[in-house]
Amino acid sequence: MNRTPKAPRMFAPRIPKTRFERKMLKRIPLSNEREFLLGLYTKHDDVYVRETELEKKDCKHLKRLAKAIKHNRGLFQPVKLGLLAAIAGLALAGVTVFLNPIVSSAIERGLEAAFVARSELSGLSLRPLVPGISFDALTVADRNQPLQNLFEVHDVRVELDLGQLIRGRIVIRDLDAGQLRFATGRSTSGALPADHPALIDGTDDRPAARTTLRSEAGSVVQEGVGQLLSLDVQEIVAAELSRLETPGVVDEQISLIRREITETRAELAELQTATEVFRSDAEGLLSTDPRTVSSIEQLTSLYTDTESVARDAAVILDSAAGVSRDIGASRARVEAAVDAISTAVDADVSGVQDRIPSASDVLTGPVAAFLEPHIMALIDPYRDTIDTLLSAVTWLQERSADQEDRSGVTRQGRTVAYPSLEYPRFLLERAAVGAASGAVQYQAELLSLSSDPEMTEGLPTARYGQRHNGRSAIVDAVFDLRRNASTPFDLALVLESQPIAFSVPNAPFSFSGLVGTFDLTAEARLVETGGTLSEELVAFLRVVPDDVQFVTEGLIVERVRSVIARAETVEIEVQAPAPQGEPAVRTNLDGPIREEIAAYLAEQRDAIVEQVEAEVRRQLDEQLSRYSEELDQLLSLYADLEEYIADARSLAARVTEQRTAIETRIAGLRGEVEDRVRAEAEAARQEAERRAREEAEAAAREAERRAREEAGRIIDSIRSPF
Amino acid sequence: MFAVLTRIVAALNANRRPGEIAGACSFAVMLALLPAGNLIWVSLFALVFLVKVNLGIALLLTAILTPMAVLADGFLDRVGYAVLTAPALQTFFTRLYNAPFGPLTGFNNSLVPGALIVGLLLWVPVFFLCRALVQAYRERLRVKIIRSPLVQWFARFPLVRRVQDAARRARSIYEWAG
Numbered sequence: 001m002n003r004t005p006k007a008p009r010m011f012a013p014r015i016p017k018t019r020f021e022r023k024m025l026k027r028i029p030l031s032n033e034r035e036f037l038l039g040l041y042t043k044h045d046d047v048y049v050r051e052t053e054l055e056k057k058d059c060k061h062l063k064r065l066a067k068a069i070k071h072n073r074g075l076f077q078p079v080k081l082g083l084l085a086a087i088a089g090l091a092l093a094g095v096t097v098f099l100n101p102i103v104s105s106a107i108e109r110g111l112e113a114a115f116v117a118r119s120e121l122s123g124l125s126l127r128p129l130v131p132g133i134s135f136d137a138l139t140v141a142d143r144n145q146p147l148q149n150l151f152e153v154h155d156v157r158v159e160l161d162l163g164q165l166i167r168g169r170i171v172i173r174d175l176d177a178g179q180l181r182f183a184t185g186r187s188t189s190g191a192l193p194a195d196h197p198a199l200i201d202g203t204d205d206r207p208a209a210r211t212t213l214r215s216e217a218g219s220v221v222q223e224g225v226g227q228l229l230s231l232d233v234q235e236i237v238a239a240e241l242s243r244l245e246t247p248g249v250v251d252e253q254i255s256l257i258r259r260e261i262t263e264t265r266a267e268l269a270e271l272q273t274a275t276e277v278f279r280s281d282a283e284g285l286l287s288t289d290p291r292t293v294s295s296i297e298q299l300t301s302l303y304t305d306t307e308s309v310a311r312d313a314a315v316i317l318d319s320a321a322g323v324s325r326d327i328g329a330s331r332a333r334v335e336a337a338v339d340a341i342s343t344a345v346d347a348d349v350s351g352v353q354d355r356i357p358s359a360s361d362v363l364t365g366p367v368a369a370f371l372e373p374h375i376m377a378l379i380d381p382y383r384d385t386i387d388t389l390l391s392a393v394t395w396l397q398e399r400s401a402d403q404e405d406r407s408g409v410t411r412q413g414r415t416v417a418y419p420s421l422e423y424p425r426f427l428l429e430r431a432a433v434g435a436a437s438g439a440v441q442y443q444a445e446l447l448s449l450s451s452d453p454e455m456t457e458g459l460p461t462a463r464y465g466q467r468h469n470g471r472s473a474i475v476d477a478v479f480d481l482r483r484n485a486s487t488p489f490d491l492a493l494v495l496e497s498q499p500i501a502f503s504v505p506n507a508p509f510s511f512s513g514l515v516g517t518f519d520l521t522a523e524a525r526l527v528e529t530g531g532t533l534s535e536e537l538v539a540f541l542r543v544v545p546d547d548v549q550f551v552t553e554g555l556i557v558e559r560v561r562s563v564i565a566r567a568e569t570v571e572i573e574v575q576a577p578a579p580q581g582e583p584a585v586r587t588n589l590d591g592p593i594r595e596e597i598a599a600y601l602a603e604q605r606d607a608i609v610e611q612v613e614a615e616v617r618r619q620l621d622e623q624l625s626r627y628s629e630e631l632d633q634l635l636s637l638y639a640d641l642e643e644y645i646a647d648a649r650s651l652a653a654r655v656t657e658q659r660t661a662i663e664t665r666i667a668g669l670r671g672e673v674e675d676r677v678r679a680e681a682e683a684a685r686q687e688a689e690r691r692a693r694e695e696a697e698a699a700a701r702e703a704e705r706r707a708r709e710e711a712g713r714i715i716d717s718i719r720s721p722f
Numbered sequence: 723m724f725a726v727l728t729r730i731v732a733a734l735n736a737n738r739r740p741g742e743i744a745g746a747c748s749f750a751v752m753l754a755l756l757p758a759g760n761l762i763w764v765s766l767f768a769l770v771f772l773v774k775v776n777l778g779i780a781l782l783l784t785a786i787l788t789p790m791a792v793l794a795d796g797f798l799d800r801v802g803y804a805v806l807t808a809p810a811l812q813t814f815f816t817r818l819y820n821a822p823f824g825p826l827t828g829f830n831n832s833l834v835p836g837a838l839i840v841g842l843l844l845w846v847p848v849f850f851l852c853r854a855l856v857q858a859y860r861e862r863l864r865v866k867i868i869r870s871p872l873v874q875w876f877a878r879f880p881l882v883r884r885v886q887d888a889a890r891r892a893r894s895i896y897e898w899a900g
Contacts (some may be wrong), residue, residue, distance in 0.1 A: 027739075028737065029737060029738060029739050029740060029860070030737045030860060031861060033737055064737070065737075068737040068738070071738065071774075072737075072738065072739050072774075074774070074776055075773055076772055076773055076774065077772060077773065077774055080771060080772055083774055084772065115845070161825075162822045163820070163821065163824075166822055166823060166825070166826060167825055184768035256808075394743040411795060411833055412795065412799075412833075413757070413795070413798075413799055413802065413831040413832045413834070413836075414799060414803050414831070414832040415804075415830055415831050415832075416803070416806040416807065416815075416830045416831075416832065417819075417822075417830065418812070418815055418816040418818070418819040418830065419816055420819050420820045421820070686862035
């Protein structure tokens with residue numbers, strides 16, 4: 001049977017004009033399709049009317065048109081939108097139904113791998129949109145005791161920062177763990193099956209606790225008061241004698257003086273010989289008195305001999321001057337040697353005194369001396385805890401320091417930065433956990449734990465509190481892990497009404513132990529100084545002793561006991577400047593106890609020092625007497641030498657005087673000779689003049705005679721020319 | 723590629739609004755200009771799937787225009803940087819920067835706001851231009867092309883027939899999918 005083709009409901013026989021034009025024609029983009037539709041309907045006033053019967057192909061065409069009109073209606077695709085909504089709904093349902101169990105299982109596996117024991121997590125709730133995790137209970141079994149939990153924690157809530165999580169940073173705003181309990185019982189075994197992955201491949205990447213802050217307890221008890229009371233005088237004397245430096249110095253100086261003596265003796269012998277020769281020469285010369293010599297020849301001969309002796313005297317005097325200079329230098333050396341010995345003796349004596357502790361030295365902290373190891377032992381567990389925390393923070397810091405930011409934009413462009421709070425890769429702003437073990441309540445809080453302390457405003461802070469029967473312990477640790485931080489670590493510790501009981505074997509004053517309670521306020525910090533870290537510890541303890549025990553009784557014990565009884569409390573102050581430095585421990589009992597026993601110890605000490613000094617001086621005296629003998633010899637030689645030198649100088653002076661006398665005499669003789677020669681010359685001159693005169697007169701007379709004779713001859717010739 | 727081409731041919735000839743193709747072109751221009759890998763690009767890409775635009779044309783044009791967009795990076799950078807550093811907008815951008823999802827949008831990279839602004843400005847003219855072209859094609863060219871002797875001759879080839887069949891099927895799928 002052929003069914004009559006039916007047009008889609010949209011294309012009713014009568015369609016209002018507005019609807020036909022706006023809702024149908026307008027949504028047919030192709031003109032031929034529009035024409036087809038208009039061909040089926042006829043317009044009448046406000047309505048379009050289909051008057052013709054539809055054929056089968058027209059119906060099919062109208063069906064296509066109806067689909068096209070529906071499709072062209074609206075901007076969005078309702079099917080896809082619906083699909084998207086369905087996917088989102090499914091995802092949300094998946095998160096609600098499946099995510100929590102999946103994450104819960106993952107956490108359990110992680111914990112089992114870490115602790116190698118069964119872990120159970122219940123009531124986990126993840127909040128993806130407002131990031132956060134909370135769970136009702138987490139139990140981790142003890143691998144060594146499967147029917148016991150290592151710990152269990154209840155009501156844990158973690159709040160994360162969504163904005164920073166999107167940026168790839170984990171910022172925990174708050175982590176609150178309601179109750180943490182340790183060593184609780186289990187109804188089922190907590191051991192993992194043998195084929196569990198944690199048992200097959202377990203690696204431990206957790207940081208090892210650092211021990212840099214751990215200090216060695218000092219051995220003050222063996223020193224201090226105990227040392228003074230247990231002194232062995234003979235042993236001290238023997239030890240002190242072996243430490244003396246003076247004998248060595250004396251031996252050295254004696255050998256020096258012996259060398260000086262040998263050299264001085266040689267010089268002395270040489271000078272002595274020369275002086276004797278000079279003396280024999282000079283004596284003969286000096287026995288002649290120049291004034292008695294009248295002959296110039298004799299005087300000249302005497303002068304020549306004197307000159308020769310004077311030259312010998314000059315040589316001897318030069319030699320004597322050299323010897324005198326040597327003596328001066330030798331004296332200086334000997335004086336230096338004497339000073340060295342004196343210094344060595346002083347050093348030895350004062351060393352002996354210094355090495356024997358005085359009462360004031362050992363009594364600076366008589367109580368602190370035997371309390372100090374116990375105080376340090378009291379503080380050390382807390383310091384260990386802080387060490388572990390510090391290690392964890394450093395580990396986190398090192399792990400995250402080298403991570404780099406990644407940019408999401410691949411194409412180049414300029415990135416503009418705006419003011420914003422910069423967070424490190426990991427930041428735990430606050431984590432708090434409460435715990436209980438029996439009647440003891442614990443509370444711990446961690447603040448501002450960051451992978452990059454430079455970017456964190458607050459400093460990482462760990463707080464720990466413990467309360468039990470009115471006793472409380474509060475630890476407040478601040479870590480400054482920023483570069484160039486002046487105080488990288490600062491710890492404050494407050495303990496109240498804590499029990500204290502310790503025994504001290506071999507303590508001074510027969511003290512053997514103490515039982516009581518104490519309050520403690522301590523501050524420990526690491527201080528950066530010139531690139532090195534040093535530890536500073538200041539602690540103040542107030543100990544209320546219930547019982548102070550002594551092994552034996554005696555005078556000193558009675559005095560100490562009375563001081564403690566009067567004080568009622570022992571107040572102790574501990575200062576440790578550096579890990580290797582010895583802690584300075586002071587107590588309020590130090591002064592009174594010091595006053596009580598100072599006199600007694602001073603007497604003891606003085607007696608000991610006196611004995612030691614006497615023995616040391618006796619030993620030194622032997623050495624010094626040997627030295628003294630050698631020195632006397634040398635000084636005697638110096639005296640002889642100086643005597644010879646004086647003698648030589650005296651002889652030389654006499655020779656000089658003799659030469660001067662001869663010179664004077666020679667000068668005197670030279671005047672007489674000159675006068676005599678002048679007189680003889682005058683007489684000769686007068687004689688010559690007289691002779692000349694006589695010869696001239698004779699010549700004149702001869703000439704006159706000859707002239708007369710000539711004249712006579714001439715006259716004769718004239719008178720008788722023929 | 724063959725399917726995409728047939729879809730494009732079908733879309734051009736189908737009884738669909740020209741605005742679908744025009745919108746696809748406008749969105750393709752924006753997607754090409756915007757650097758990928760940020761929340762704005764992903765959101766825009768998702769929007770393309772949800773609105774009534776021709777997905778084939780949008781994807782094809784995006785693939786073609788993206789390499790060319792690098793040529794406009796200099797201009798986009800200048801525009802974006804000017805906007806990012808405009809004093810009047812500093813408060814807004816600082817808030818956006820500190821908002822949880824702000825950095826995921828990558829808005830502080832100068833190319834992103836530059837491309838977004840230029841893309842939005844181009845969206846309207848591209849839309850109307852493409853719509854006019856599609857309308858012109860359908861009203862003036864479509865019938866002429868189909869009835870031209872060349873196309874008639876060409877349509878006799880088996881390969882072309884296969885294309886026509888595929889286009890017909892695609893068109894029917896289009897219409898079925900509504």
